[in-house]
Amino acid sequence: MRLAILGCGTVGSEVVRLLHEQSADLAARIGAPLEIAGIAVRRLGRDRGDLPVAPELFTTDAVGLVKSDDVDVVIEVVGGIEPARSWLVDALRAGKSVVTANKALLAEDGASLHDAAADGGADLYYEAAVAGAIPLLRPLRESLHGDRINRVTGIVNGTTNFILSAMDATGAGFAEALEEATELGYAEADPTADVEGFDAAAKAAILASLAFHTRVGAADVHREGITEVTAADVASAKAMGCTIKLLCIAARGTDAAGRESVSVRVHPAMIPLSHPLASVGDAYNAVFVEAEAAGPLMFYGRGAGGAATASAVLGDVVAVCRNRLAGVHAPSESAYADLAVRPMGEALTRYHVSLDVADRPGVLAAVAGVFARHDVSIATVRQAPAGTEPAGRGVDAVLVIVTHTAPDAALAATVEDLRGLDAVRSIASVLRVEGGE
Ligand code: NDP
Ligand code: HSE
Numbered sequence: 548m549r550l551a552i553l554g555c556g557t558v559g560s561e562v563v564r565l566l567h568e569q570s571a572d573l574a575a576r577i578g579a580p581l582e583i584a585g586i587a588v589r590r591l592g593r594d595r596g597d598l599p600v601a602p603e604l605f606t607t608d609a610v611g612l613v614k615s616d617d618v619d620v621v622i623e624v625v626g627g628i629e630p631a632r633s634w635l636v637d638a639l640r641a642g643k644s645v646v647t648a649n650k651a652l653l654a655e656d657g658a659s660l661h662d663a664a665a666d667g668g669a670d671l672y673y674e675a676a677v678a679g680a681i682p683l684l685r686p687l688r689e690s691l692h693g694d695r696i697n698r699v700t701g702i703v704n705g706t707t708n709f710i711l712s713a714m715d716a717t718g719a720g721f722a723e724a725l726e727e728a729t730e731l732g733y734a735e736a737d738p739t740a741d742v743e744g745f746d747a748a749a750k751a752a753i754l755a756s757l758a759f760h761t762r763v764g765a766a767d768v769h770r771e772g773i774t775e776v777t778a779a780d781v782a783s784a785k786a787m788g789c790t791i792k793l794l795c796i797a798a799r800g801t802d803a804a805g806r807e808s809v810s811v812r813v814h815p816a817m818i819p820l821s822h823p824l825a826s827v828g829d830a831y832n833a834v835f836v837e838a839e840a841a842g843p844l845m846f847y848g849r850g851a852g853g854a855a856t857a858s859a860v861l862g863d864v865v866a867v868c869r870n871r872l873a874g875v876h877a878p879s880e881s882a883y884a885d886l887a888v889r890p891m892g893e894a895l896t897r898y899h900v901s902l903d904v905a906d907r908p909g910v911l912a913a914v915a916g917v918f919a920r921h922d923v924s925i926a927t928v929r930q931a932p933a934g935t936e937p938a939g940r941g942v943d944a945v946l947v948i949v950t951h952t953a954p955d956a957a958l959a960a961t962v963e964d965l966r967g968l969d970a971v972r973s974i975a976s977v978l979r980v981e982g983g984e
Contacts, residue, residue: 567600584617586604640663747770769811
Protein backbone atom coordinates (compact mmCIF):
# COMPACT_ATOMS: atom_id res chain seq x y z
CA MET A 548 0.00 0.00 0.00
CA ARG A 549 1.52 3.32 -1.10
CA LEU A 550 0.87 6.31 1.13
CA ALA A 551 0.98 10.01 0.29
CA ILE A 552 1.43 12.01 3.47
CA LEU A 553 0.37 15.65 3.25
CA GLY A 554 1.95 17.59 6.13
CA CYS A 555 4.81 16.72 8.43
CA GLY A 556 4.30 18.93 11.48
CA THR A 557 3.20 17.97 15.00
CA VAL A 558 0.95 15.12 13.81
CA GLY A 559 2.54 14.24 10.46
CA SER A 560 6.03 13.73 11.90
CA GLU A 561 4.60 11.29 14.46
CA VAL A 562 2.70 9.45 11.73
CA VAL A 563 5.99 9.04 9.86
CA ARG A 564 7.81 7.91 13.02
CA LEU A 565 5.12 5.35 13.97
CA LEU A 566 4.94 4.02 10.40
CA HIS A 567 8.66 3.34 10.64
CA GLU A 568 8.68 1.90 14.18
CA GLN A 569 5.64 -0.33 13.67
CA SER A 570 6.14 -1.26 10.03
CA ALA A 571 6.30 -5.02 10.63
CA ASP A 572 3.22 -5.12 12.86
CA LEU A 573 1.25 -2.85 10.54
CA ALA A 574 2.13 -5.01 7.54
CA ALA A 575 1.04 -8.13 9.43
CA ARG A 576 -2.25 -6.55 10.49
CA ILE A 577 -3.03 -5.25 7.03
CA GLY A 578 -1.68 -8.15 5.01
CA ALA A 579 0.62 -5.94 2.92
CA PRO A 580 3.54 -3.63 3.67
CA LEU A 581 3.03 0.15 3.86
CA GLU A 582 5.36 2.37 1.85
CA ILE A 583 5.60 6.14 1.89
CA ALA A 584 5.30 7.42 -1.69
CA GLY A 585 6.00 11.02 -0.69
CA ILE A 586 5.56 13.65 2.02
CA ALA A 587 4.25 17.07 1.01
CA VAL A 588 5.38 20.02 3.13
CA ARG A 589 5.52 23.79 2.78
CA ARG A 590 9.25 24.30 3.55
CA LEU A 591 11.68 21.74 2.13
CA GLY A 592 14.58 23.19 4.11
CA ARG A 593 12.91 22.91 7.54
CA ASP A 594 14.89 21.02 10.17
CA ARG A 595 12.87 17.84 10.88
CA GLY A 596 15.21 16.34 13.46
CA ASP A 597 16.12 12.71 13.01
CA LEU A 598 12.91 11.66 11.28
CA PRO A 599 13.45 8.08 9.99
CA VAL A 600 12.66 8.80 6.36
CA ALA A 601 14.68 9.39 3.17
CA PRO A 602 15.05 13.15 2.50
CA GLU A 603 14.16 12.70 -1.18
CA LEU A 604 10.61 11.71 -0.20
CA PHE A 605 9.84 15.33 0.77
CA THR A 606 8.20 17.51 -1.84
CA THR A 607 6.36 20.81 -2.08
CA ASP A 608 4.23 19.43 -4.93
CA ALA A 609 1.22 18.18 -2.98
CA VAL A 610 -0.97 18.25 -6.11
CA GLY A 611 1.43 16.04 -8.04
CA LEU A 612 1.70 13.62 -5.14
CA VAL A 613 -2.08 13.33 -4.74
CA LYS A 614 -2.57 12.77 -8.48
CA SER A 615 0.18 10.15 -8.74
CA ASP A 616 -1.08 6.75 -9.98
CA ASP A 617 1.41 5.27 -7.58
CA VAL A 618 -0.62 6.28 -4.48
CA ASP A 619 -3.36 4.25 -2.79
CA VAL A 620 -3.98 6.24 0.37
CA VAL A 621 -3.75 9.99 1.03
CA ILE A 622 -3.13 11.04 4.64
CA GLU A 623 -3.87 14.74 5.17
CA VAL A 624 -2.38 16.34 8.30
CA VAL A 625 -1.92 19.90 7.06
CA GLY A 626 -5.15 21.53 8.26
CA GLY A 627 -7.19 24.50 7.01
CA ILE A 628 -9.80 24.66 4.26
CA GLU A 629 -7.80 25.25 1.08
CA PRO A 630 -5.77 23.76 -0.49
CA ALA A 631 -6.64 20.71 1.66
CA ARG A 632 -10.20 20.52 0.29
CA SER A 633 -9.06 20.46 -3.35
CA TRP A 634 -6.42 17.82 -2.67
CA LEU A 635 -8.86 15.54 -0.85
CA VAL A 636 -11.73 15.98 -3.31
CA ASP A 637 -9.34 15.09 -6.18
CA ALA A 638 -8.00 12.07 -4.30
CA LEU A 639 -11.46 10.74 -3.38
CA ARG A 640 -12.87 11.26 -6.88
CA ALA A 641 -9.90 9.29 -8.22
CA GLY A 642 -10.85 6.41 -5.88
CA LYS A 643 -7.99 6.91 -3.43
CA SER A 644 -8.66 6.32 0.24
CA VAL A 645 -8.38 9.41 2.43
CA VAL A 646 -7.46 9.65 6.10
CA THR A 647 -7.61 13.16 7.55
CA ALA A 648 -7.39 14.88 10.94
CA ASN A 649 -8.80 18.11 9.53
CA LYS A 650 -11.81 19.00 11.71
CA ALA A 651 -11.99 22.55 10.37
CA LEU A 652 -12.49 21.29 6.79
CA LEU A 653 -14.93 18.53 7.77
CA ALA A 654 -17.08 21.00 9.73
CA GLU A 655 -16.86 23.74 7.09
CA ASP A 656 -17.52 21.59 4.03
CA GLY A 657 -17.78 17.93 4.95
CA ALA A 658 -20.43 17.63 2.23
CA SER A 659 -17.86 18.13 -0.57
CA LEU A 660 -15.65 15.40 0.87
CA HIS A 661 -18.49 12.93 1.45
CA ASP A 662 -19.90 13.59 -2.03
CA ALA A 663 -16.46 13.07 -3.59
CA ALA A 664 -16.04 9.84 -1.61
CA ALA A 665 -19.40 8.61 -2.90
CA ASP A 666 -18.51 9.63 -6.49
CA GLY A 667 -15.15 7.86 -6.36
CA GLY A 668 -16.34 4.85 -4.34
CA ALA A 669 -13.58 5.69 -1.87
CA ASP A 670 -13.07 5.56 1.87
CA LEU A 671 -13.04 8.78 3.94
CA TYR A 672 -11.88 8.23 7.52
CA TYR A 673 -11.28 10.98 10.10
CA GLU A 674 -11.07 9.50 13.61
CA ALA A 675 -8.30 11.95 14.62
CA ALA A 676 -10.44 14.99 13.80
CA VAL A 677 -12.38 14.81 17.08
CA ALA A 678 -10.84 14.13 20.48
CA GLY A 679 -7.41 13.07 19.13
CA ALA A 680 -6.51 9.60 20.32
CA ILE A 681 -9.92 8.67 21.69
CA PRO A 682 -11.72 6.01 19.65
CA LEU A 683 -15.00 7.88 19.30
CA LEU A 684 -16.07 8.41 15.70
CA ARG A 685 -15.81 4.71 14.78
CA PRO A 686 -18.05 3.75 17.76
CA LEU A 687 -20.55 6.41 16.66
CA ARG A 688 -20.31 5.46 12.99
CA GLU A 689 -20.29 1.68 13.49
CA SER A 690 -20.77 0.22 16.97
CA LEU A 691 -23.78 2.39 17.84
CA HIS A 692 -25.50 2.11 14.46
CA GLY A 693 -28.00 -0.31 15.95
CA ASP A 694 -29.03 2.19 18.60
CA ARG A 695 -30.57 5.64 18.80
CA ILE A 696 -28.37 8.37 20.26
CA ASN A 697 -30.24 11.09 22.12
CA ARG A 698 -27.45 13.29 23.40
CA VAL A 699 -23.70 13.79 23.17
CA THR A 700 -22.00 15.98 25.77
CA GLY A 701 -18.27 16.47 25.50
CA ILE A 702 -15.15 18.23 26.59
CA VAL A 703 -13.42 18.25 23.20
CA ASN A 704 -10.86 21.01 23.53
CA GLY A 705 -7.80 20.32 25.64
CA THR A 706 -6.48 23.88 25.78
CA THR A 707 -9.66 25.34 27.28
CA ASN A 708 -10.04 22.40 29.64
CA PHE A 709 -6.52 23.04 30.89
CA ILE A 710 -7.32 26.74 31.43
CA LEU A 711 -10.64 26.12 33.21
CA SER A 712 -9.11 23.36 35.35
CA ALA A 713 -6.29 25.75 36.37
CA MET A 714 -8.82 28.49 37.20
CA ASP A 715 -10.76 26.00 39.32
CA ALA A 716 -7.66 24.70 41.12
CA THR A 717 -5.94 28.00 41.86
CA GLY A 718 -8.61 30.71 41.69
CA ALA A 719 -6.65 32.36 38.87
CA GLY A 720 -8.37 34.59 36.33
CA PHE A 721 -8.68 33.70 32.64
CA ALA A 722 -5.66 35.77 31.49
CA GLU A 723 -3.35 34.26 34.11
CA ALA A 724 -4.47 30.70 33.33
CA LEU A 725 -4.05 31.32 29.58
CA GLU A 726 -0.51 32.55 30.21
CA GLU A 727 0.29 29.33 32.08
CA ALA A 728 -1.26 27.24 29.26
CA THR A 729 0.91 29.09 26.72
CA GLU A 730 4.10 28.66 28.79
CA LEU A 731 3.44 24.92 29.09
CA GLY A 732 2.83 24.60 25.34
CA TYR A 733 -0.89 23.75 25.58
CA ALA A 734 -2.14 26.99 24.05
CA GLU A 735 -0.93 28.09 20.62
CA ALA A 736 0.65 31.53 20.02
CA ASP A 737 -2.73 32.59 18.63
CA PRO A 738 -5.19 30.82 20.93
CA THR A 739 -8.33 32.26 19.27
CA ALA A 740 -9.59 29.01 17.73
CA ASP A 741 -9.44 27.30 21.10
CA VAL A 742 -10.51 29.98 23.62
CA GLU A 743 -13.30 31.38 21.40
CA GLY A 744 -14.73 27.88 20.90
CA PHE A 745 -14.19 27.55 17.11
CA ASP A 746 -12.20 24.31 17.49
CA ALA A 747 -14.84 22.78 19.79
CA ALA A 748 -17.65 23.96 17.47
CA ALA A 749 -16.05 22.18 14.50
CA LYS A 750 -15.84 18.99 16.55
CA ALA A 751 -19.44 19.43 17.77
CA ALA A 752 -20.62 19.62 14.14
CA ILE A 753 -18.80 16.37 13.28
CA LEU A 754 -20.15 14.58 16.36
CA ALA A 755 -23.72 15.75 15.74
CA SER A 756 -23.59 14.70 12.08
CA LEU A 757 -22.56 11.17 13.05
CA ALA A 758 -24.82 10.84 16.09
CA PHE A 759 -27.99 12.05 14.38
CA HIS A 760 -27.45 10.93 10.74
CA THR A 761 -27.83 14.53 9.66
CA ARG A 762 -25.47 16.98 7.97
CA VAL A 763 -24.46 19.54 10.60
CA GLY A 764 -21.87 22.19 9.73
CA ALA A 765 -19.86 24.66 11.80
CA ALA A 766 -22.35 27.41 10.92
CA ASP A 767 -25.17 25.41 12.57
CA VAL A 768 -23.39 25.34 15.92
CA HIS A 769 -24.11 28.00 18.55
CA ARG A 770 -20.66 28.98 19.83
CA GLU A 771 -19.44 30.82 22.91
CA GLY A 772 -15.85 30.66 24.17
CA ILE A 773 -14.36 30.95 27.65
CA THR A 774 -12.81 34.43 27.50
CA GLU A 775 -15.65 35.91 29.59
CA VAL A 776 -15.43 33.31 32.37
CA THR A 777 -14.21 35.07 35.51
CA ALA A 778 -12.65 33.93 38.76
CA ALA A 779 -15.95 35.03 40.39
CA ASP A 780 -17.90 32.66 38.10
CA VAL A 781 -15.60 29.82 39.10
CA ALA A 782 -16.05 30.69 42.79
CA SER A 783 -19.84 30.83 42.32
CA ALA A 784 -19.78 27.39 40.70
CA LYS A 785 -17.72 26.02 43.58
CA ALA A 786 -20.20 27.41 46.09
CA MET A 787 -22.89 25.41 44.26
CA GLY A 788 -20.88 22.15 44.31
CA CYS A 789 -20.13 22.58 40.59
CA THR A 790 -17.24 23.24 38.22
CA ILE A 791 -17.15 25.11 34.91
CA LYS A 792 -16.33 23.28 31.66
CA LEU A 793 -16.44 24.27 28.00
CA LEU A 794 -19.02 21.78 26.78
CA CYS A 795 -20.11 20.73 23.35
CA ILE A 796 -23.68 19.54 23.51
CA ALA A 797 -25.59 17.90 20.68
CA ALA A 798 -29.11 16.90 21.62
CA ARG A 799 -32.11 15.42 19.90
CA GLY A 800 -35.39 17.17 20.71
CA THR A 801 -38.68 18.36 19.38
CA ASP A 802 -39.20 21.82 17.93
CA ALA A 803 -42.12 24.18 18.57
CA ALA A 804 -44.14 22.51 15.77
CA GLY A 805 -43.61 19.04 17.26
CA ARG A 806 -41.05 17.96 14.65
CA GLU A 807 -37.94 16.09 15.69
CA SER A 808 -34.84 18.25 15.45
CA VAL A 809 -31.36 18.66 16.94
CA SER A 810 -29.60 21.44 18.79
CA VAL A 811 -25.83 21.76 18.71
CA ARG A 812 -23.98 24.21 20.92
CA VAL A 813 -20.64 24.98 22.50
CA HIS A 814 -20.46 27.18 25.59
CA PRO A 815 -19.09 27.21 29.11
CA ALA A 816 -21.45 25.66 31.63
CA MET A 817 -21.56 24.70 35.29
CA ILE A 818 -21.80 20.96 35.88
CA PRO A 819 -22.23 19.27 39.26
CA LEU A 820 -19.09 17.65 40.68
CA SER A 821 -20.96 14.34 40.54
CA HIS A 822 -21.22 14.53 36.70
CA PRO A 823 -18.84 12.13 34.88
CA LEU A 824 -17.31 15.06 32.96
CA ALA A 825 -16.54 17.10 36.12
CA SER A 826 -13.43 15.10 36.97
CA VAL A 827 -11.91 15.45 33.48
CA GLY A 828 -8.98 17.73 34.25
CA ASP A 829 -5.82 19.07 32.65
CA ALA A 830 -5.81 18.95 28.83
CA TYR A 831 -7.79 15.69 28.65
CA ASN A 832 -10.91 15.23 26.56
CA ALA A 833 -13.99 13.16 27.34
CA VAL A 834 -17.27 12.57 25.59
CA PHE A 835 -20.44 11.33 27.28
CA VAL A 836 -22.89 9.65 24.91
CA GLU A 837 -26.46 8.84 25.91
CA ALA A 838 -28.04 6.17 23.71
CA GLU A 839 -31.51 4.74 24.05
CA ALA A 840 -30.63 1.05 24.47
CA ALA A 841 -26.96 1.27 25.47
CA GLY A 842 -27.57 3.93 28.10
CA PRO A 843 -24.72 6.24 29.13
CA LEU A 844 -21.27 5.69 27.60
CA MET A 845 -18.12 7.59 28.45
CA PHE A 846 -15.06 8.02 26.19
CA TYR A 847 -11.92 9.50 27.78
CA GLY A 848 -8.32 10.18 26.81
CA ARG A 849 -5.85 12.52 25.15
CA GLY A 850 -7.49 14.86 22.70
CA ALA A 851 -4.31 16.29 21.20
CA GLY A 852 -0.56 15.84 20.84
CA GLY A 853 1.48 14.45 17.96
CA ALA A 854 1.78 10.80 19.00
CA ALA A 855 -1.73 10.53 20.46
CA THR A 856 -3.30 11.96 17.31
CA ALA A 857 -1.04 9.87 15.06
CA SER A 858 -2.38 6.76 16.83
CA ALA A 859 -5.89 7.59 15.57
CA VAL A 860 -4.55 8.39 12.08
CA LEU A 861 -2.77 5.03 11.88
CA GLY A 862 -5.86 3.17 13.06
CA ASP A 863 -7.69 4.68 10.10
CA VAL A 864 -4.81 3.83 7.75
CA VAL A 865 -5.03 0.17 8.78
CA ALA A 866 -8.81 0.19 8.22
CA VAL A 867 -8.70 1.77 4.76
CA CYS A 868 -5.81 -0.45 3.63
CA ARG A 869 -7.66 -3.58 4.72
CA ASN A 870 -10.71 -2.36 2.82
CA ARG A 871 -8.64 -1.76 -0.31
CA LEU A 872 -7.09 -5.21 -0.16
CA ALA A 873 -10.52 -6.78 0.32
CA GLY A 874 -11.91 -4.69 -2.56
CA VAL A 875 -14.56 -3.08 -0.37
CA HIS A 876 -15.11 0.29 1.17
CA ALA A 877 -16.86 1.51 4.29
CA PRO A 878 -20.52 2.52 4.11
CA SER A 879 -20.80 6.07 2.83
CA GLU A 880 -22.03 9.06 4.87
CA SER A 881 -25.27 8.39 6.75
CA ALA A 882 -27.34 11.56 6.57
CA TYR A 883 -30.75 10.02 5.85
CA ALA A 884 -32.47 11.49 8.94
CA ASP A 885 -31.91 15.03 7.67
CA LEU A 886 -33.16 16.60 10.91
CA ALA A 887 -33.58 20.35 11.21
CA VAL A 888 -31.09 22.15 13.45
CA ARG A 889 -32.93 24.19 16.11
CA PRO A 890 -31.79 27.75 16.80
CA MET A 891 -30.09 28.32 20.16
CA GLY A 892 -33.14 30.18 21.47
CA GLU A 893 -35.09 26.92 21.36
CA ALA A 894 -32.42 24.83 23.07
CA LEU A 895 -33.49 23.72 26.52
CA THR A 896 -31.08 24.67 29.24
CA ARG A 897 -30.87 26.02 32.80
CA TYR A 898 -29.33 29.24 34.07
CA HIS A 899 -27.42 30.14 37.22
CA VAL A 900 -27.78 33.89 37.83
CA SER A 901 -25.98 35.79 40.57
CA LEU A 902 -27.39 39.29 41.29
CA ASP A 903 -26.21 42.13 43.48
CA VAL A 904 -29.43 43.60 44.89
CA ALA A 905 -30.76 46.11 47.40
CA ASP A 906 -31.76 44.32 50.63
CA ARG A 907 -35.26 45.73 51.18
CA PRO A 908 -38.86 44.44 51.19
CA GLY A 909 -40.28 43.38 47.85
CA VAL A 910 -36.98 42.85 46.03
CA LEU A 911 -37.21 39.06 45.97
CA ALA A 912 -40.83 39.28 44.77
CA ALA A 913 -39.87 41.70 41.98
CA VAL A 914 -37.02 39.45 40.86
CA ALA A 915 -39.24 36.35 40.98
CA GLY A 916 -41.87 38.24 38.97
CA VAL A 917 -39.44 38.70 36.07
CA PHE A 918 -38.78 34.95 35.93
CA ALA A 919 -42.52 34.25 36.07
CA ARG A 920 -43.26 36.70 33.23
CA HIS A 921 -40.98 34.70 30.95
CA ASP A 922 -42.45 31.40 32.11
CA VAL A 923 -39.14 30.39 33.67
CA SER A 924 -39.45 28.28 36.79
CA ILE A 925 -36.98 28.90 39.62
CA ALA A 926 -35.38 25.77 41.09
CA THR A 927 -33.37 27.27 43.97
CA VAL A 928 -32.79 30.70 45.50
CA ARG A 929 -30.04 31.56 47.91
CA GLN A 930 -29.59 34.95 49.52
CA ALA A 931 -26.46 35.97 51.36
CA PRO A 932 -25.62 39.28 53.03
CA ALA A 933 -23.14 41.35 51.09
CA GLY A 934 -19.56 40.34 51.63
CA THR A 935 -20.24 36.71 52.42
CA GLU A 936 -20.24 35.59 48.79
CA PRO A 937 -16.86 34.55 47.45
CA ALA A 938 -16.43 37.72 45.43
CA GLY A 939 -17.37 40.01 48.40
CA ARG A 940 -18.72 42.74 46.19
CA GLY A 941 -19.79 45.18 48.94
CA VAL A 942 -23.47 45.42 47.94
CA ASP A 943 -26.55 44.99 50.10
CA ALA A 944 -27.23 41.36 49.28
CA VAL A 945 -26.31 38.71 46.78
CA LEU A 946 -29.11 36.61 45.28
CA VAL A 947 -28.14 33.38 43.58
CA ILE A 948 -30.90 31.84 41.48
CA VAL A 949 -30.85 28.55 39.59
CA THR A 950 -33.69 27.86 37.20
CA HIS A 951 -35.40 24.73 36.00
CA THR A 952 -35.03 23.86 32.32
CA ALA A 953 -36.44 26.44 29.89
CA PRO A 954 -35.84 27.58 26.31
CA ASP A 955 -32.60 29.56 26.11
CA ALA A 956 -34.42 32.57 24.58
CA ALA A 957 -36.73 32.82 27.63
CA LEU A 958 -33.76 32.60 29.99
CA ALA A 959 -31.80 35.24 28.08
CA ALA A 960 -34.84 37.58 28.01
CA THR A 961 -35.26 37.10 31.77
CA VAL A 962 -31.68 38.22 32.38
CA GLU A 963 -32.18 41.25 30.11
CA ASP A 964 -35.27 42.31 32.07
CA LEU A 965 -33.51 41.77 35.40
CA ARG A 966 -30.92 44.35 34.31
CA GLY A 967 -33.73 46.91 34.12
CA LEU A 968 -35.01 46.36 37.70
CA ASP A 969 -34.29 49.27 40.13
CA ALA A 970 -33.38 46.88 42.93
CA VAL A 971 -30.80 45.00 40.82
CA ARG A 972 -27.50 46.87 41.15
CA SER A 973 -25.63 44.52 38.84
CA ILE A 974 -25.66 41.02 37.42
CA ALA A 975 -22.46 39.47 38.70
CA SER A 976 -22.58 36.21 36.81
CA VAL A 977 -24.77 34.33 34.33
CA LEU A 978 -23.86 30.75 33.48
CA ARG A 979 -25.72 27.87 31.98
CA VAL A 980 -26.07 24.76 34.14
CA GLU A 981 -25.92 21.29 32.59
CA GLY A 982 -26.38 17.81 34.01
CA GLY A 983 -28.47 17.29 37.07
CA GLU A 984 -32.06 17.85 35.97
P1 NDP B 1 1.36 21.68 12.02
O1 NDP B 1 1.19 23.15 11.80
O2 NDP B 1 2.28 21.24 13.09
O3 NDP B 1 1.85 21.00 10.64
C1 NDP B 1 1.31 21.36 9.41
C2 NDP B 1 2.11 20.70 8.32
O4 NDP B 1 1.52 21.01 7.07
C3 NDP B 1 3.56 21.17 8.23
O5 NDP B 1 4.40 20.08 7.98
C4 NDP B 1 3.57 22.13 7.04
O6 NDP B 1 4.79 22.14 6.34
C5 NDP B 1 2.51 21.51 6.18
N1 NDP B 1 1.90 22.47 5.27
C6 NDP B 1 1.27 23.63 5.58
N2 NDP B 1 0.81 24.23 4.47
C7 NDP B 1 1.15 23.43 3.44
C8 NDP B 1 0.97 23.50 2.04
N3 NDP B 1 0.32 24.52 1.48
N4 NDP B 1 1.44 22.49 1.27
C9 NDP B 1 2.10 21.45 1.83
N5 NDP B 1 2.29 21.32 3.16
C10 NDP B 1 1.83 22.30 3.94
O7 NDP B 1 -0.11 21.09 12.22
P2 NDP B 1 -0.55 19.85 13.14
O8 NDP B 1 0.29 18.68 12.84
O9 NDP B 1 -0.67 20.31 14.55
O10 NDP B 1 -2.06 19.62 12.66
C11 NDP B 1 -2.34 18.98 11.42
C12 NDP B 1 -3.83 18.66 11.35
O11 NDP B 1 -4.17 17.79 12.44
C13 NDP B 1 -4.75 19.86 11.48
O12 NDP B 1 -5.89 19.66 10.69
C14 NDP B 1 -5.15 19.85 12.96
O13 NDP B 1 -6.38 20.47 13.20
C15 NDP B 1 -5.24 18.35 13.18
N6 NDP B 1 -5.10 17.93 14.57
C16 NDP B 1 -4.00 18.33 15.28
C17 NDP B 1 -3.85 17.93 16.59
C18 NDP B 1 -2.65 18.31 17.38
O14 NDP B 1 -2.56 17.93 18.56
N7 NDP B 1 -1.69 19.04 16.82
C19 NDP B 1 -4.88 17.11 17.26
C20 NDP B 1 -5.96 16.71 16.41
C21 NDP B 1 -6.08 17.14 15.12
P3 NDP B 1 6.17 22.62 7.00
O15 NDP B 1 6.56 21.52 7.95
O16 NDP B 1 7.10 22.74 5.87
O17 NDP B 1 5.86 23.90 7.69
N1 HSE C 1 -6.22 22.79 19.92
C1 HSE C 1 -6.88 21.55 20.12
C2 HSE C 1 -7.10 21.34 21.63
C3 HSE C 1 -6.04 20.43 19.52
O1 HSE C 1 -6.66 22.15 22.44
O2 HSE C 1 -7.77 20.39 21.99
C4 HSE C 1 -6.78 19.19 19.26
O3 HSE C 1 -7.76 19.31 18.31
